[in-house]
Amino acid sequence: MKTVLSTLNAKYIHTSLSIRYLKAYAAPEYNIELAEYTIKDPSMNIVTDLHSRKPEILGFSCYIWNIEETIKVIKMLKKINPSLIIVLGGPEVTYDTREWMETIPEVDFIMIGEGEQSFKQLLDELHGEQNFANVSGIAYREKDSIQIKPQRNKVDLKELPSPYRFDEDLPHLAKRVTYIETSRGCPFSCQFCLSSIEVGVRYFDREKVKDDIRFLMEHGAKTIKFVDRTFNISRSYAMEMFQFLIDEHKPGTVFQFEITADIMRPEVIQFLNDNAPKGLFRFEIGVQSTNDETNELVMRKQNFNKLTRTVTMVKEGQKIDQHLDLIAGLPEEDYNSFKKTFNDVFELRPEELQLGFLKMLRGTGLRLRAADHGYVFMDHSPYEILKNNVLSFEDMIKIKQVEDVLEKYWNDHRMDETIEYLVSTVFASPFDFFQGFGTFWDEKGWTRIGHQLEDLYKHLFDFLENAKKDELHIVSGFMKYDYLRNQKYKPRKPWWNDALEKHERSTIYHAILDNPLILGEEFASKQLSEKDLFKHTVLETLPFNVNHYLKTGKMIEQDSLILVHYDPFHSKTAVYSTALTELDLKVS
Template identity: 85%
Template sequence: MKTVLSTLNAKYIHTSLSIRYLKAYAEPDYDIELAEYTIKDPAMNIVTDLHAKKPEIIGFSCYIWNIEETIKVIKMLKKINPSLLIVLGGPEVTYDTREWMEKIPEVDFIIIGEGEQSFKQLLDELHGEHNYENVSGIAYRKDAALQIKPQRNKIDLKTLPSPFRFKEDLSQLSKRVTYIETSRGCPFSCQFCLSSIEVGVRYFDRDKVKEDIRFLMEHGAKTIKFVDRTFNISRSYAMEMFQFLIDEHKPGTVFQFEITADIMRPEVIQFLNDNAPKGLFRFEIGVQSTNDATNELVMRKQNFSKLTRTVTMVKEGQKIDQHLDLIAGLPEEDYHSFKKTFNDVFELRPEELQLGFLKMLRGTGLRLRAEDHGYVYMDHSPYEILKNNILSFEDITKIKHVEDVLEKYWNDHRMDETVEYLVSNVFASPFDFFQDFGTFWDKKGWSRIGHQLEDLYKHLFEFLASSNHDVVDIVSGFMKYDYLRNQKFKPRKPWWDDALSKQERSKIYHSILENPLLLGEEFARKQLTEKDLFKHTVLETLPFNLNHYLKTGKMVEEGSFILVHYDTVHSKTTVYTALSREFESKVG
């Protein structure tokens, strides 16, 4: 029977590890074809492509991000071919299985939980005697009555075959994210997380994992993301893997991990700071909340002072980028408490700060006890909360405004110096800046349209001007600096109006040619010609001494110039500064 395993990924660059494990475990007894799509692909296109493969069995891996689109595809496929057997699996359908079987009558089987062994057993019965009661971890219908067979035993992970050796995947490794497991399960019991349901942590064979990583790198994999829920739960294991990756990595490869920061020992971080190449590792850290009462209610153990120590040490090492997560809407975390959580974590200045909203996942303790905290949430995936007993829908809407501008103005690092000055010197707190700007952004309707880079600068300037802040000129100077230094090539038309006339600009350029040391020895050594200056540099005025601010963090309001050189030969952008008074005798 022709069998296809499919899923709808969130993005094209993502790959599904689950269907590859199922395929690998079923071989060599069954030859299974993989078919991946995205949630953005039209359902008709997916159906057309799957139908053309002429399958007799199709399995879909289901998650909160793809279940709604997957259902559309399933219903269309079954209408076209009623004899097609539909099998679902994955975390979204593992819980409330009876409800899913009743909701989607087109589904013939649901695999419950860990799927490798159950799916293989199901294929054996589909090709054999159809005695489905012999299959553990499965839901099906018999004489119109629903049958649910629980899983009997967890599989021995050390026996699983590699999911990375399929020839059809090799050409795509450099273009997509490769996901890899070294363990399953989580030692913690966070009540909003599915991982808390499985007790204990099981490990894969270390030598096999290392061989897989070598194989992936040899075949061009660039981004390898470990999906272990807590990669560093075993210090000795984490150290062994870190050392292996440092020793064996290929240039250009990046490894991403989910770590629990407050249990990471300082000597481990020091080892990474001393030995890891810059950019080789990336850490994802779930902070979620700094409210102790909230963490206790969701059975989340967290020592924020130790977490701060870890994040700070990693940041000071300048080797590893960090992505920190927050969740708005946890129990007993009202708007003001979440504001404190946000400011606590932003104080650490992570490279990325992800602001998410609580999702009441099927099977989690928080969903089962939703009434205890007055949770109202979406009936459909992703089951995001709408309000609870202390957080109104209006509060959630306001926090969503923060999320929108946080992504564009902090996580994308388009204007780091500008934002840093605003959150440190202009607004009462970082949250106040993102909240005020986010609300302004929403009222303007900007969240519903796309934006060019220049638009983002113009929008921020408009917001500051409308707020009657007396630092608009200062901040616009930072914005010019951020804009120019982050360009790879000389911009054709900046977002601001020229402060210098062509005559003034020409005089300053000629004064620089006459005395290059005005911009320092490094600039003078470049020996730029008049043609180089006019073709490959930008000259702008600032209302403050930029060089003094960058060195000391203190503002001195005296005019200065910045000259930005775009070296196209070496793909390098360099900023040179000088005070206005140094040019006064030349410009007049």
Template identity: 75%
Template sequence: MNIVCSTLNAKYIHTNLAIRYLKAYAEPDFKITLAEYTIKDPAMNIVIDLIRKEPTVVGFSCYIWNIEETMKVIKMLKKINPSLIIVLGGPEVTYDTFLWMEKIPEVDFIVIGEGEETFKQLLTAIHKSKDCTTVSGIAWRNNGEIMINPQRNKLDLKTLPSPFRFEEDLPHLSKRVTYIETSRGCPFSCQFCLSSIEVGVRYFDREKVKNDIRFLMKNGAKTIKFVDRTFNISRSYALEMFQFLIDEHLPGTVFQFEITADIMRPEVIEFLNKKAPPGLFRFEIGVQSTNDYTNELVMRKQNFKKLTRTVTMVKEGGKIAQHLDLIAGLPEEDYTSFQKTFNDVFQLRPEELQLGFLKMLRGTGLRNRAEEYGYIFMDDAPYEILGNRVLSFADIIKIKQVEDVLEKYWNDHRMDHTIEYLVSRVFPTPFDFFQQFGTYWDERGWAKIGHQLDDLFKRLIAFLTYKGVKDLDIIEGLMKYDYFINQKYKPRKSWWSTSYLKTKRTHLYKQFLKTPTILGKEFANLNLQEKSLLKHSLLEEVAFDIKKYINEGIIERSPSCIVAYFDPIQTKTTIFSCQLTDLEPAK
């Protein structure tokens, strides 16, 4: 048989771990070809590529982000080749399996739940006798009637072969995210999450996992993401793996983990803060809500005080970037409560704050109780909510406005000093800033168009001017600082009117070349010649002592001249400044 395992990833940089486990488990009895696409690829292009492979069996790994596009591909494939055997698997079709078999008559089989052994047994049945009645954990058709066989017992994960040793994957490791498991299952019972359905946590063989990681790094993998639902559920296990990664990582490699922050012990964080190289680890932490009643309704155990302690200790350590998640639309969390949740979490100043919307996943307890809370949601994937009895669709629209500007102005870190000033000194709360700016942004149609970096600065200034914000010159000075500090090369144009005419700039440059210590010892040590300084720097005036604000957080109205030097060798920007009172007036 010619067997193809395929999926449609959300992005090109993603890889699908499931189909690689299927391939590894089926070998050497069956030779499987992997075929990955993205949801952005035209369905016709996918179909053409698959048909050219002349498959006997095509298996698709299905998720909420790809099921709709996958169905289009399946229907076309079956019309072109009615004898083609189509198998589905994955979390999206594991639940409501009977309905999926009815909805997609082109599908011959659905593998339910954990698929490695089931898929291999199914291939064996197809190959030998086409009698599938004894295969556990599948849905199939018997003369048009849909049949479902109960799932098999869980696998012993320690016996699974490695999914990372395929020659065809090696050239792509450096360009894509590599996903790895050290465990399956979750100890918690959050009713909005599929992981709550599986009871208990099972672990892979530790030494096999370590050997896989060594192999991946040796062959160029740069971003390795652990998909364990709670990586740190076992403190001893997590510490062992952290120590291994610290000891054996290769330069440029980043490891990402999903962490439950409120169960992480301070001594573990102290160990990481002391031993981990900067940038080696990245933590993803699901906060979801700080409303205790909401968390109780979804059976989510969370101690926000301990979570805050963990996030704060990690941030103070300065070694590990943190990505915190919120979910809008959980039971009994109205707009006002979500506003508090947002402010509670933003107060921690995570490097990234992801604002998502509740999705009523098939098989979850919350979907089964949707009517109890008055939920309305999309009929098709991703099943995102459209409202409930305490959160209207109008409220959801407003929160989506927050999401849009939060992504552009906080998570992308284009103007950290400016946003920090606005959320802490200008607007009543961080949520107020993002909501008001998001509404202004949306009303002008900016959510529907693309943006250059300069556009983001111009649009923020337009919003602040519209709001009549005081001390706009201070804010504009911070924006200039942020703009410069995030540039690798000298920009060819600016979004503001330049501070100095040519004669004034010439006068200032002469002073800096004559007495470089005006800008400090670090500038003087650069020993810049006139040609290099003129070519690779910019001068601007700001309305306050920028050095004092950056170092001490104090705004002192005393005009400064800032010099942004764009180092062409190290491709980094350094900003120097001096008070105008320290400079000689132009003659």
């Protein structure tokens, strides 16, 4: 019976680790074909492709992000071929299994929990006597009733075959994210997380994991993401893996980890700061909330002072980018409390700050006790909350307005100096800036359309002009500085009206040619010709001394000039600055 395993990934660059584990475990007795799509692919296209493969057994890996689209595909396929055997697995259908079997009559079997052993046992029965009572960790139909057989034993992770050795995957490794497990389970009990349900942490064979990583790097993998819920729960294990990756990494490879920051020892961070190549590692840290009552209610142990120490040490080392997560909507965290959480975490200036919204996942303690906090949430995936006893729907909408501008204006790092000045000087707090701008953005209808880079600068300027900020002239100077320094090539038409007349620009260029040291020794050493200056540089005036500000963080309102050189041979951008008075010129 031809067997195909499929899933709908969130993005094209993602790969499904789960179906590869099933394929590897079922071999060599069964030769399983894999078929991956994305949730953006039209359902009819997916159905057409799957039908062309002529499967007799078809399995889907189900998550909150793909279950709705997967159901559409299942229903169409079953109408086309009623004899097709449909099997579901994954975290979304592991809980409330009977409900899923009743809701989707087209489904013949559901795998409950870990699927490697259960799926192979199911294949054995489908090819044999079809006595499904012999299969553990499964739900199935028997005449007019639904039978559920719980899992008996967890799989021995050290015995699992590698899911990374399929020839058909090798050509795609460089273009996609590769997910790797070194453990399953989580030592913590956060009541909003599915990982809290499994007791204890189990580890894979370390040497096999290392062999897999070597194999992946040799075949071109560039982004390898560890899916362990707490990679650093064992300090000795984490140190061993960090050392291995430092010693054997290939240039251009990036490793991502989910770490628990408040348990990370300073000596581990110091080791990474001293030994890790810049850009090799990336940390994802779930902060979620800094409200002690909230954390206690969701059984989340967190020492924010120690977390701050870890994030600060890593940031000061300038080797590892950090992605910090927040969750809006946790118990007893009202709008003002969340504002404090946001400001507490933004104070750490992470490279990325992800703003998420609580999802009442099936099987979690928080969903089971939703009434205790007045939770109202979506009936369908992703089960996001709409309100609770301390957070109104209007509050949720306001916080959602922050999300879009936070992503575009902080996480994408298009204008770091501008945003830093706004959140530290112009607005009362970072949250006040992002909330004010987010609300303005939403009211303008910009959420629903695409934007060019220049549009983002214009939108921010429109907001600040509307807010009637006294510092607008200073902020516009920062915006020009950020815009010019972040371009790889000389921009044709900046987003602002040029302040310099043609004759003024020519006068300044000739003054620089006469005395290039006015912009420093590095600039003078380039020995740019008049043609190079006019063709590959941009001049702009700023209303403050940019050199002094960048060195000291102090503002001196003194007209200065920046010259930005776009090196056509090395695709490098360099910024040089001087006070206008140093040129002994009067520029309007």
